Amino acid sequence: MSGIAMTKAAPAGEPLLEAAGLAKHFPVLDGFLFKRRVGAVQAVDGVDFTVHAGESLGLVGESGCGKSTTGRLVTRLLEPTAGRLTYRGQDITHATRKQLAPVRTEIQMIFQDPYASLNPRRTVGEIVSGPLEIQGLLTPGARERRTRELLEIVGLNPEHYNRFPHEFSGGQRQRVGVARALSLEPKLIVADEPVSALDVSIQAQVVNLLQRLQREMGIAFLFIAHDLAVVRHFSQRVAVMYLGRIIEIGDRDAIYEHPRHPYTHALLSAVPEADPDDDGRERIRLAGDVPSPLNPPSGCRFRTRCWKAQDKCATDEPPLVRLDGDAEGHLTACHFPQEPTVADRGHDVVLDPALAALEGTEPPREPA
Ligand SMILES: Nc1ncnc2c1ncn2[C@@H]1O[C@H](COP(=O)(O)OP(=O)(O)O)[C@@H](O)[C@H]1O
Ligand code: SF4
Numbered sequence: 001m002s003g004i005a006m007t008k009a010a011p012a013g014e015p016l017l018e019a020a021g022l023a024k025h026f027p028v029l030d031g032f033l034f035k036r037r038v039g040a041v042q043a044v045d046g047v048d049f050t051v052h053a054g055e056s057l058g059l060v061g062e063s064g065c066g067k068s069t070t071g072r073l074v075t076r077l078l079e080p081t082a083g084r085l086t087y088r089g090q091d092i093t094h095a096t097r098k099q100l101a102p103v104r105t106e107i108q109m110i111f112q113d114p115y116a117s118l119n120p121r122r123t124v125g126e127i128v129s130g131p132l133e134i135q136g137l138l139t140p141g142a143r144e145r146r147t148r149e150l151l152e153i154v155g156l157n158p159e160h161y162n163r164f165p166h167e168f169s170g171g172q173r174q175r176v177g178v179a180r181a182l183s184l185e186p187k188l189i190v191a192d193e194p195v196s197a198l199d200v201s202i203q204a205q206v207v208n209l210l211q212r213l214q215r216e217m218g219i220a221f222l223f224i225a226h227d228l229a230v231v232r233h234f235s236q237r238v239a240v241m242y243l244g245r246i247i248e249i250g251d252r253d254a255i256y257e258h259p260r261h262p263y264t265h266a267l268l269s270a271v272p273e274a275d276p277d278d279d280g281r282e283r284i285r286l287a288g289d290v291p292s293p294l295n296p297p298s299g300c301r302f303r304t305r306c307w308k309a310q311d312k313c314a315t316d317e318p319p320l321v322r323l324d325g326d327a328e329g330h331l332t333a334c335h336f337p338q339e340p341t342v343a344d345r346g347h348d349v350v351l352d353p354a355l356a357a358l359e360g361t362e363p364p365r366e367p368a
């Protein structure tokens with residue numbers, strides 16, 4: 001592993017990024033000549049979380065619950081509607097492009113689709129060295145050396161510097177995206193479903209690579225996934241989102257072994273599609289789709305799908321609080337939470353045996 005990329009790690013455990021009441025509402029316009037605002041998609045509606053230096057915070061939830069919007073708010077690709085965003089103590093909520101410039105190099109993003117996010121007409125070397133060039137860092141020769149080193153760090157052959165994205169497999173392209181994200185030695189990487197588009201066997205390898213970067217380079221991650229199994233193998237803490245809100249957050253073991261929110265229970269007991277044996281354990285099937293964020297349910301947003309809902313749930317929004325008996329930092333937003341312990345939960349959540357098998361081991365490199 002190269003020494004260069006490890007020089008800038010922030011002290012582990014310090015708050016790096018803090019979101020408070022962060023919200024994004026997309027206006028819905030109507031009318032032909034004169035556009036009128038007729039409503040708003042409440043994609044993210046007041047979320048609080050902190051990512052500490054060197055840690056991985058997992059953000060999970062069904063499609064449409066606001067994960068990507070949260071990721072794009074954090075990287076300031078989107079302007080927040082409300083709330084506050086602080087990076088290393090500096091308020092960046094409405095920072096201008098110029099004010100943001102130094103922060104932009106420290107926060108990088110990896111996207112879901114390695115096909116769409118790489119320019120097909122540029123070589124892998126040009127793609128990975130692009131951010132260094134834009135920032136005017138290093139001489140051309142040093143940039144090339146640094147880029148070859150980055151390719152090696154992510155498990156690619158540095159000799160393939162002059163190849164084009166189409167000459168690589170999906171997993172290798174995602175590695176190119178990772179190398180590019182590493183080029184400016186970031187402190188925080190927002191990874192939006194970085195393995196969702198990949199084959200299961202390749203997923204495990206890329207997750208493993210990211211895990212290694214987190215551990216060895218001390219890079220913090222906001223790791224977005226709809227699959228709780230992937231997050232479990234990567235994140236020390238997990239936040240569960242539903243319809244623009246965080247409904248439960250806590251240390252990994254608290255969330256997986258002592259979940260309190262009915263929605264978290266439902267996500268954890270989702271039946272793996274390829275699970276051939278029904279072992280008789282209780283499975284919760286979530287009925288219906290996520291309601292529209294244009295007009296979310298009153299009170300608790302999960303109440304239209306919740307088997308524990310009572311009258312209070314329609315009128316009073318449950319606050320995100322620590323419940324009796326729960327560990328510090330484990331917060332739940334529910335009036336009638338589940339019992340703290342679920343037997344055998346640990347066995348339920350391993351949706352992906354390939355990931356489980358690889359946990360803690362170094363995966364074989366993909367053939368170049
Ligand atoms: N630019 C946009 N304009 C309007 N609505 C949007 C926009 N981006 C996302 N949304 C809506 O916001 C909600 C949350 O989307 P998203 O953050 O992509 O969720 P996720 O990543 O969890 O699937 C969805 O209902 C989506 O349709
Ligand atoms: S507050 Fe009520 S509706 Fe919401 S999750 Fe808890 S029990 Fe279900």
Ligand SMILES: [Mg+2]
Pocket residue numbers: 067068069193
């Ligand atoms: Mg998304």
